[in-house]
Amino acid sequence: MNISYDWLKSILPINLSAKKAAEILTDIGLEVERTSTFNSVEGGLKGLLIGQVKEVSKHPDADRLNVTKVDIGIDELSTIVCGAPNVAEGQKVVVAIPGTTIHPTSGEPFTIKKAKIRGVSSYGMICAEDEIGLGKEHDGIMVLDNKATVGQSAANYFNLEDDTIFEIGLTPNRADGMSHYGVARDLLVALKHQKLTSKNTSLKALPKAKKWSTSSAYKNFKVIVDQEDKCHRYAGLILENISVKESPDWLKNKLKAIGLKPINNVVDTTNFVLHELGQPLHAFDLAEIEGETIKVRCPKKDQPFTTLDGVERKLHENDLMICNNTTEMCLAGVFGGEKSGVKESTTTVFIESALFEPVSTRKTAKRHGLNTDASFRFERGVDPAMVIPALVKAAEIMEDIAGGKVCSEIIDVHPIKDHPIEVSIDYSNIRQLCGIDLANKGMNDILALLDIQIIKTGENSADLLVPNYRNDVTREADIAEEVLRIYGYNEVELPTKLESSMSFTPSRNAVKLQKRISDHLSSLGLNEILSNSLSKRAHIQAIESTADLDSQHVSLLNPLSNDTAILRQSLVYNLVDVIKTNQNHGEANCALFEWGKIYRSKNDKFKEQQHLTIGLSGLQNDEHWFNGKSPVSFFQLKGIVQSILELLGLQNCQESALTAHELWSEGITISYQKKEIAKIGLLNPKLLDKMDLSSSCYIAELNWDSILPYAYKTNTSFQQINKFQKVYRDLSFLIDEKVTLSELMNCINKVKNKILQEVSLFDVYTNKKSLANKKAYGLRFEFLHPDKTLTDKEVDKVMKQVQEKITKEVHAELR
Numbered sequence: 036m037n038i039s040y041d042w043l044k045s046i047l048p049i050n051l052s053a054k055k056a057a058e059i060l061t062d063i064g065l066e067v068e069r070t071s072t073f074n075s076v077e078g079g080l081k082g083l084l085i086g087q088v089k090e091v092s093k094h095p096d097a098d099r100l101n102v103t104k105v106d107i108g109i110d111e112l113s114t115i116v117c118g119a120p121n122v123a124e125g126q127k128v129v130v131a132i133p134g135t136t137i138h139p140t141s142g143e144p145f146t147i148k149k150a151k152i153r154g155v156s157s158y159g160m161i162c163a164e165d166e167i168g169l170g171k172e173h174d175g176i177m178v179l180d181n182k183a184t185v186g187q188s189a190a191n192y193f194n195l196e197d198d199t200i201f202e203i204g205l206t207p208n209r210a211d212g213m214s215h216y217g218v219a220r221d222l223l224v225a226l227k228h229q230k231l232t233s234k235n236t237s238l239k240a241l242p243k244a245k246k247w248s249t250s251s252a253y254k255n256f257k258v259i260v261d262q263e264d265k266c267h268r269y270a271g272l273i274l275e276n277i278s279v280k281e282s283p284d285w286l287k288n289k290l291k292a293i294g295l296k297p298i299n300n301v302v303d304t305t306n307f308v309l310h311e312l313g314q315p316l317h318a319f320d321l322a323e324i325e326g327e328t329i330k331v332r333c334p335k336k337d338q339p340f341t342t343l344d345g346v347e348r349k350l351h352e353n354d355l356m357i358c359n360n361t362t363e364m365c366l367a368g369v370f371g372g373e374k375s376g377v378k379e380s381t382t383t384v385f386i387e388s389a390l391f392e393p394v395s396t397r398k399t400a401k402r403h404g405l406n407t408d409a410s411f412r413f414e415r416g417v418d419p420a421m422v423i424p425a426l427v428k429a430a431e432i433m434e435d436i437a438g439g440k441v442c443s444e445i446i447d448v449h450p451i452k453d454h455p456i457e458v459s460i461d462y463s464n465i466r467q468l469c470g471i472d473l474a475n476k477g478m479n480d481i482l483a484l485l486d487i488q489i490i491k492t493g494e495n496s497a498d499l500l501v502p503n504y505r506n507d508v509t510r511e512a513d514i515a516e517e518v519l520r521i522y523g524y525n526e527v528e529l530p531t532k533l534e535s536s537m538s539f540t541p542s543r544n545a546v547k548l549q550k551r552i553s554d555h556l557s558s559l560g561l562n563e564i565l566s567n568s569l570s571k572r573a574h575i576q577a578i579e580s581t582a583d584l585d586s587q588h589v590s591l592l593n594p595l596s597n598d599t600a601i602l603r604q605s606l607v608y609n610l611v612d613v614i615k616t617n618q619n620h621g622e623a624n625c626a627l628f629e630w631g632k633i634y635r636s637k638n639d640k641f642k643e644q645q646h647l648t649i650g651l652s653g654l655q656n657d658e659h660w661f662n663g664k665s666p667v668s669f670f671q672l673k674g675i676v677q678s679i680l681e682l683l684g685l686q687n688c689q690e691s692a693l694t695a696h697e698l699w700s701e702g703i704t705i706s707y708q709k710k711e712i713a714k715i716g717l718l719n720p721k722l723l724d725k726m727d728l729s730s731s732c733y734i735a736e737l738n739w740d741s742i743l744p745y746a747y748k749t750n751t752s753f754q755q756i757n758k759f760q761k762v763y764r765d766l767s768f769l770i771d772e773k774v775t776l777s778e779l780m781n782c783i784n785k786v787k788n789k790i791l792q793e794v795s796l797f798d799v800y801t802n803k804k805s806l807a808n809k810k811a812y813g814l815r816f817e818f819l820h821p822d823k824t825l826t827d828k829e830v831d832k833v834m835k836q837v838q839e840k841i842t843k844e845v846h847a848e849l850r
Contacts, residue, residue: 037293038218039073040199042311046239047219049232053199056222060201063225064520065212069202075288076168076195078144082135083167083189084108085179088126096153105130105161108186116157121175127183128176129162140165169193198292208507210415214313217418217504224484228521241312242427250275250442253327256385261332263450265355266367268390269331270422270447272430273321274439275383277301283436301377301384304432306408314388314417314425315409317357317365321383323374326360329385334363341373342366342405354399355391368396368413370405384439388426390419390453401593418504419453455488456501460511463495468515470527481521487514545743549630552647552679559675561626561649566609568632569599574608574726589634589641602634606648607698607734608726611718614652615728623730624653626667630739645739649675652732669702672733673715676705679737680713683746688712690777698722699734703777707745713737754821762818762825764834767798768847772810779812782844786836790825793817811850 040053049056057067086107094100094116101122104112107130115130122128131137131147137160138144150157164170164177167189183192203212211217219238226232253273260266279299281287287297290306297303305316334340336352340363350356355367357375364375368391377384397414400406426445433439462475479489482499487508491498501508508517519527553563569591589602603609606629614625628649635642651667658664680688685707693702693716702716718732770779776796783794798813800806816837818830841847 036203036205036213038201038203038215039289039292040201041196042198042215042289042292043219043222046216046311047223048236048239049222049226051226051231053201057201059225059229059231060203060218060222062520062523062525063221064206064209065218065221066204067201068204071200071202073198073200073292074195075198075284075291076138076193078136078138078168079197080167080189080193080195082131083137083162084130084132085183085185085187085189085192086113086128086130086161087185088122088124088128088161091122091124094153094155096155100152102155103161105159106185107132107159113158114156115159115161116152116155117161117176119161119163119176121178122161126176127179127181127185129167129179129189130159131162131167132159135159137162137166138168140168140171200292207415210412210417210506211313211504213412213415213417214310216312224521227484228481241421241424242431244423244427244445247272247430247441247444249444253443256327256443256446258329258446258448259331260448260450261330262355265333265392265395266331266389267392267451267453268419268422268447268449269329270388270426270445270449271329271385272426272441272445273383273385273443274430274433274437275442277382277384277433277437277439279377279379279381279437286432286436299377299379300437301381301433304429304436305386307432308425308429309408309412312421312425312428313412314421315368315412316425316429317371317375317387317409318377318429319357319364319375319385319387320377320381321385322381323364324359324385325362328360329387330358330360331367331389332356332358334358338363340366342403343371343373343376345373348403351399351402353395354402355395357387366399366403366405367391369400369403369410370407384433386426386429386433388422388429390417390422397593404597416506420503423447453503455503456506456509458499458501458508458510458514459496460499460514461496464511465515465518468512469519469522471519471522473518473522477522478518481518482514484521485517487517545739548683548743548746549739552682553628553630555679555682556628556649556675559626559678561628561675564610564613564627564629566606566613566629566631567599568603568634569594570601570603570608571598572600573597587635587637589636603631604633604635605698605736606631606633606646607650607718607736610648610650610734611722611726611728611732614650614732615726618652618728618730624655624657624667626651647679647737647739649735649737650732651734652728652730666731667733669715669717669733672735673703676713676715676735676737680705680707680742683742684748684751685712685742685745690775692775698736707742710741711738712741757819757821759820759822759824761792762830764816764818764830765797765813766816766834766838767811767813767850768841769806769809769811769850770845770847772801772808774845774847776812778845779814779841779847782840783837786833786840788833788836790818790820790829791816791833791837792819 040056057070061067084107086105088103089106089112090104092102094102099118101117103115103117103122105115107113133147133149136144136146147160161176163173163175165173205212212221223236223238227234258269260269279301282297282300282303286303286307290297290303293310295306301318305318309315333352334350334354334356338350339347340350341347356363357365357367364372391413393414393416396410400410430441462478465478466473482489486502488500489497490500508514588604591600594600610627610629613627617625628647630647632643633646651672653667655665655667655671656662689706690703693699693704693714698719699714699716700719702714704711705713713735715735718734723732780794795815796812797815800811818825838849
């Protein structure tokens with residue numbers, strides 16, 4: 036949120052540097068994240084000087100040009116070629132010397148350079164008002180008053196003042212700080228507490244309701260509030276004889292300073308009051324209010340409604356609407372309707388100042404994807420006491436700058452009254468929470484500065500009344516926070532000793548194991564990513580049915596946007612998004628991993644699990660002269676997963692083919708002790724198409740919560756290096772194409788023996804013509820005895836058993 040310091044000082048009369056004010060605001064919780072300088076004229080007229088034309092003569096080679104000699108306050112006169120028809124001797128003018136960058140009213144800034152114009156050297160430019168951003172006239176150069184001082188900067192002559200803009204990072208609970216008045220109020224509290232201003236210093240008085248002369252033409256105008264639970268107060272008044280036109284400079288500059296674009300004097304007035312007092316207003320063209328009636332009600336379901344931005348929206352039955360006798364005119368507290376706004380032809384307006392219920396306003400804004408200055412404030416809760424002062428302020432300004440005349444009494448429908456919040460505190464608890472030794476009187480003084488009334492006191496307790504504009508202060512801990520931020524966080528003394536206790540750490544520390552796995556994956560060339568646990572609903576809908584989405588996914592009631600609507604049920608979607616982003620930026624080869632929780636809901640029960648997801652796409656290595664273009668593969672990813680399991684001591688895992696899955700088109704499931712712990716496979720092409728990823732992607736998803744209980748359960752044993760010779764045998768089997776290597780290995784493991792150490796696959800042969808529905812696996816068997824050299828007889832005996840087992844169980848044929 037942007038706050039103009041000059042604007043702030045018009046509300047709070049203080050003599051304090053902007054830097055000091057920013058420091059104090061940050062210390063009391065209104066953090067100034069950045070400061071910038073604003074000039075009412077772009078560029079601030081920097082480098083422009085006041086000069087006097089001493090001589091004017093015709094250019095020798097151009098009928099329309101003049102050669103002038105201009106005094107700009109230096110020893111020599113400056114020669115400037117000028118094409119303006121009104122240039123004359125003795126004039127005081129604005130001069131841009133070489134090196135000055137000027138900012139025209141329209142067009143891009145440009146820098147003045149020394150130039151030769153038709154053979155005559157020119158050392159600057161005599162400026163017209165549109166050339167330096169002071170107006171739109173270009174009939175000739177600006178001629179200044181004779182009292183102007185030669186050599187004076189143009190910025191000083193035109194009395195341009197720089198304004199400092201504070202960019203405040205407002206936390207969601209500080210609804211009271213959403214205006215210049217609110218920030219000034221908080222700053223005054225700090226200044227009085229720190230004795231940096233007089234006790235008598237006060238904020239500019241708020242406008243009060245007054246008696247205006249009314250017109251009988253509007254005596255029948257009425258407001259009806261049907262939805263009192265969603266509209267706690269609705270006030271307004273009518274102004275006639277309005278002339279809609281451009282706003283005066285002072286108003287345009289105020290809005291420009293905080294980043295708003297001026298529109299017209301009526302709309303600019305409502306925006307000005309919004310940012311000064313924090314109360315959203317809306318100006319209706321009275322001609323569009325049929326039946327002289329404002330109705331605050333909800334619409335029919337799916338009622339079409341076109342907003343000010345020209346977008347047709349379907350209304351929800353719980354959207355609160357401002358209507359006339361027949362039709363909807365405005366989304367209450369959110370956005371105006373296409374026909375409700377003020378036009379150039381508007382002569383009579385109805386100004387609305389209301390108090391809409393925060394939750395209802397937020398739901399409406401989120402349903403329609405709207406985020407406006409008004410909804411931003413109503414969602415957090417505005418000050419009920421500002422409804423009438425804001426209305427009066429707007430009316431006074433419109434009378435002044437738009438020629439309007441108030442012609443009705445203030446219409447004020449107030450069905451639900453707001454009352455101060457009652458909070459009980461114990462002073463000892465406040466001291467303990469804050470870690471400060473502050474007497475009760477000191478706390479009471481701070482509370483008084485904060486407009487918090489003490490209605491009853493006990494021996495060490497008090498009952499308080501908190502003003503409505505601090506709707507976030509509802510309990511004792513909130514009072515403690517208020518006391519501490521004004522007392523000063525920097526004033527809290529650091530303890531001289533630190534007390535701590537020993538805590539039990541489990542032998543299998545999950546965090547350390549996770550870090551070890553991360554280091555291992557990094558050593559293999561993978562990069563870790565960290566993504567939001569909130570995910571896009573579109574990710575899930577890309578594959579799954581809406582019914583499944585609603586039944587199993589945890590959706591947010593009030594998501595900030597459609598991109599953060601649900602809690603992720605898989606890390607895969609975000610991982611694919613990151614791969615896509617990298618490839619769009621020229622990083623075609625991606626090897627990534629992410630740790631994170633996934634969430635799901637079933638039968639109103641919520642479950643979360645820690646997962647590790649690994650993704651490979653592109654080539655295994657960057658292209659180089661010594662390696663070929665080897666694309667990433669299933670076996671590369673499987674090897675990475677196996678290395679993780681081996682590192683954790685999980686051996687003899689079982690593999691099975693991955694059944695139909697919405698994420699993977701093919702792959703395997705890895706189990707340990709009959710419990711599924713991981714999935715590895717090729718990502719579903721349908722999902723790739725939906726997520727607009729062109730290259731294939733291999734993904735592994737490990738259930739860390741299922742793996743962790745088994746980590747390092749296997750005892751490590753050591754043995755001497757075997758000094759006997761290994762024996763190798765090779766066999767080639769012809770098997771059905773559906774038989775997996777895992778099934779073959781399971782068969783071999785059933786043969787009981789002590790000498791078969793390892794079996795490896797060294798060849799795979801397929802041929803659709805000669806080996807229809809078949810494939811050939813070449814297996815290498817490694818034998819070793821711990822105490823002696825093996826004989827052929829001993830090896831052949833085991834090999835015969837292996838051959839019989841494989842032939843019997845998977846119907847293999849020896850080639």
